Amino acid sequence: xxxxxxxxxxxxxxxxxxxxxxxxxxxxxxxxxxxxxxxxxxxxxxxxxxxxxxxxxxxxxxxxxxxxxxxxxxxxxxxxxxxxxxxxxxxxxxxxxxxxxxxxxxxxxxxxxxxxxxxxxxxxxxxxxxxxxxxxxxxxxxxxxxxxxxxxxxxxxxxxxxxxxxxxxxxxxxxxxxxxxxxxxxxxxxxxxxxxxxxxxxxxxxxxxxxxxxxxxxxxxxxxxxxxxxxxxxxxxxxxxxxxxxxxxxxxxxxxxxxxxxxxxxxxxxxxxxxxxxxxxxxxxxxxxxxxxxxxxxxxxxxxxxxxxxxxxxxxxxxxxxxxxxxxxxxxxxxxxxxxxxxxxxxxxxxxxxxxxxxxxxxxxxxxxxxxxxxxxxxxxxxxxxxxxxxxxxxxxxxxxxxxxxxxxxxxxxxxxxxxxxxxxxxxxxxxxxxxxxxxxxxxxxxxxxxxxxxxxxxxxxxxxxxxxxxxxxxxxxxxxxxxxxxxxxxxxxxxxxxxxxxxxxxxx
Amino acid sequence: xxxxxxxxxxxxxxxxxxxxxxxxxxxxxxxxxxxxxxxxxxxxxxxxxxxxxxxxxxxxxxxxxxxxxxxxxxxxxxxxxxxxxxxxxxxxxxxxxxxxxxxxxxxxxxxxxxxxxxxxxxxxxxxxxxxxxxxxxxxxxxxxxxxxxxxxxxxxxxxxxxxxxxxxxxxxxxxxxxxxxxxxxxxxxxxxxxxxxxxxxxxxxxxxxxxxxxxxxxxxxxxx
Numbered sequence: 001x002x003x004x005x006x007x008x009x010x011x012x013x014x015x016x017x018x019x020x021x022x023x024x025x026x027x028x029x030x031x032x033x034x035x036x037x038x039x040x041x042x043x044x045x046x047x048x049x050x051x052x053x054x055x056x057x058x059x060x061x062x063x064x065x066x067x068x069x070x071x072x073x074x075x076x077x078x079x080x081x082x083x084x085x086x087x088x089x090x091x092x093x094x095x096x097x098x099x100x101x102x103x104x105x106x107x108x109x110x111x112x113x114x115x116x117x118x119x120x121x122x123x124x125x126x127x128x129x130x131x132x133x134x135x136x137x138x139x140x141x142x143x144x145x146x147x148x149x150x151x152x153x154x155x156x157x158x159x160x161x162x163x164x165x166x167x168x169x170x171x172x173x174x175x176x177x178x179x180x181x182x183x184x185x186x187x188x189x190x191x192x193x194x195x196x197x198x199x200x201x202x203x204x205x206x207x208x209x210x211x212x213x214x215x216x217x218x219x220x221x222x223x224x225x226x227x228x229x230x231x232x233x234x235x236x237x238x239x240x241x242x243x244x245x246x247x248x249x250x251x252x253x254x255x256x257x258x259x260x261x262x263x264x265x266x267x268x269x270x271x272x273x274x275x276x277x278x279x280x281x282x283x284x285x286x287x288x289x290x291x292x293x294x295x296x297x298x299x300x301x302x303x304x305x306x307x308x309x310x311x312x313x314x315x316x317x318x319x320x321x322x323x324x325x326x327x328x329x330x331x332x333x334x335x336x337x338x339x340x341x342x343x344x345x346x347x348x349x350x351x352x353x354x355x356x357x358x359x360x361x362x363x364x365x366x367x368x369x370x371x372x373x374x375x376x377x378x379x380x381x382x383x384x385x386x387x388x389x390x391x392x393x394x395x396x397x398x399x400x401x402x403x404x405x406x407x408x409x410x411x412x413x414x415x416x417x418x419x420x421x422x423x424x425x426x427x428x429x430x431x432x433x434x435x436x437x438x439x440x441x442x443x444x445x446x447x448x449x450x451x452x453x454x455x456x457x458x459x460x461x462x463x464x465x466x467x468x469x470x471x472x473x474x475x476x477x478x479x480x481x482x483x484x485x486x487x488x489x490x491x492x493x494x495x496x497x498x499x500x501x502x503x504x505x506x507x508x509x
Numbered sequence: 510x511x512x513x514x515x516x517x518x519x520x521x522x523x524x525x526x527x528x529x530x531x532x533x534x535x536x537x538x539x540x541x542x543x544x545x546x547x548x549x550x551x552x553x554x555x556x557x558x559x560x561x562x563x564x565x566x567x568x569x570x571x572x573x574x575x576x577x578x579x580x581x582x583x584x585x586x587x588x589x590x591x592x593x594x595x596x597x598x599x600x601x602x603x604x605x606x607x608x609x610x611x612x613x614x615x616x617x618x619x620x621x622x623x624x625x626x627x628x629x630x631x632x633x634x635x636x637x638x639x640x641x642x643x644x645x646x647x648x649x650x651x652x653x654x655x656x657x658x659x660x661x662x663x664x665x666x667x668x669x670x671x672x673x674x675x676x677x678x679x680x681x682x683x684x685x686x687x688x689x690x691x692x693x694x695x696x697x698x699x700x701x702x703x704x705x706x707x708x709x710x711x712x713x714x715x716x717x718x719x720x721x722x723x724x725x726x727x728x729x730x731x732x733x
């Protein structure tokens with residue numbers, strides 16, 4: 001079982017998941033219950049606060065992660081904020097409802113007997129609202145455990161990382177294992193909160209039967225133990241003491257492999273510890289700002305992306321990005337260093353099925369333009385947005401596709417196989433081009449820029465650990481397009497681990 | 510030497526309205542220590558409102574409310590209420606507390622220690638005909654009559670200066686009501702505190718009261 005072989009990886013993710021989810025849950029519970037109590041007593045703010053938490057809940061969670069990136073960057077802080085904002089609704093609502101459903105005569109009795117406002121809250125409102133508050137906590141718990149799965153998108157870790165890694169590398173076993181892990185964790189945590197449902201009010205009211213008290217105590221102890229184990233396993237305090245560097249990657253197989261190669265090379269040749277933040281959703285859009293903030297230290301970027309998307313520079317006529325020019329601008333604008341080029345060009349290309357190519361006798365994009373009314377074109381969302389993407393392509397070649405379909409980047413080849421589309425954009429290092437018998441059409445009008453891969457690293461990190469320069473430079477010109485495509489093949493179609501493929505590569509280096 | 514005539518409640522020219530609906534107008538009367546007053550009258554006559562003006566749950570708009578020789582505004586309201594017992598319909602017991610915890614609630618507010626609570630509850634149980642076995646039960650495990658007996662113990666356990674009761678027996682069946690009426694009468698006699706009870710039943714008022722105040726449209730019609 002390959003999953004069993006990756007026990008350490010999954011234990012790490014599980015520990016992260018437990019810590020993120022329980023951390024978010026603790027904050028959500030404290031903030032949510034406080035807000036619920038506040039709106040119960042303050043009828044003036046009630047409408048506003050309840051609509052606000054309602055509104056937050058309606059923002060799609062993925063969007064919320066993205067919206068916060070410019071404010072707080074990627075990683076744990078972002079994840080916690082999103083999870084808390086999202087989890088507030090059931091907590092605030094249930095707390096408020098629980099309090100407002102406390103019987104009026106019971107409250108009046110306490111008032112009439114001389115209980116103060118605080119005593120009435122402590123002795124009457126709070127214990128009687130507790131079952132409703134705990135019911136809200138159960139809903140929140142299940143929701144947050146599940147939602148923590150998305151935190152991996154912004155590099156916060158957790159079991160979602162396995163799911164995204166599986167999605168990005170076409171590894172179904174990883175997707176299943178990650179999802180199952182989250183489901184089981186959600187069920188267990190729901191059970192855990194459920195133990196408090198009828199017992200906590202008795203413990204709080206000091207009239208619990210010994211059995212009830214013991215159940216609550218065991219429950220609290222069990223959580224403390226699990227969290228303790230997770231903390232011990234991850235040892236988050238260690239990284240601040242020892243020398244570490246953080247390697248990032250975008251969410252593609254190629255990037256996972258390149259990330260692993262960098263990480264393993266550093267681990268092999270230096271004493272530095274490496275933190276892996278792989279598969280960060282949004283790619284450059286989120287990784288570049290995180291580099292500027294110092295949250296990440298290095299990743300592999302492509303010259304075309306760096307030149308146009310990051311620097312916002314115009315391409316020269318030959319569509320080639322000059323490495324010295326990009327190095328100079330990155331250094332000047334961002335204090336980031338381009339290490340040199342790895343040796344392969346992963347640019348865009350259009351691909352159609354081999355059989356179609358021969359049937360229409362097509363070998364270039366201009367050929368496709370002549371027959372484009374017969375083609376349904378599919379590409380990832382990003383492609384329709386970027387300046388070197390769809391619009392310029394159509395303007396250059398004059399395509400008139402029968403229809404266009406936007407989809408997730410990892411689904412293009414499947415869409416092609418299933419006949420949903422019959423022309424897609426591809427990356428020149430995609431393993432699935434050969435495996436799926438596709439024909440890459442020549443970009444005869446030279447529309448797509450060059451996307452040569454190179455390592456981008458923070459200058460500050462290089463200054464601190466000068467040895468990295470020599471270590472990482474070993475990769476310069478060592479990975480040609482064919483090698484990259486082969487490694488992609490091994491991960492995506494031969495189901496090997498990026499870790500394993502990277503290790504093999506380094507041995508041959 | 511106690512002065513039987515000393516008034517513990519003095520109301521004069523009291524006015525009260527909910528928004529613009531007048532409930533009490535120019536109402537005056539006094540209650541002497543040890544009396545058993547029944548406030549009676551048709552529903553909407555203002556009798557329950559009057560009761561709640563005496564413990565500050567409602568605030569009068571005009572006139573004077575003087576309790577235990579001090580105007581009610583001058584009292585730290587919790588302090589005043591802790592000198593009173595309060596009984597509502599069907600007991601209004603705390604559903605999450607045991608019978609014993611309910612009974613002790615006022616004593617705890619008045620800072621009695623656990624030992625005195627226990628001693629006092631043991632004393633009162635035979636007086637209200639409740640079994641010690643019930644002490645660890647919760648209100649929803651009791652009958653309506655038992656609940657109200659617990660409510661009465663809760664209201665008298667801390668030796669209050671007066672006990673206010675709002676329709677305490679109206680939710681009970683006839684038989685239970687009669688037995689509880691006798692019980693309250695006996696307790697009044699034994700403890701010699703002041704009782705002020707709101708009831709819509711003339712018969713109940715006649716049976717219990719040392720003085721009956723009939724109310725109609727926010728005013729006192731007759732005092733017997």
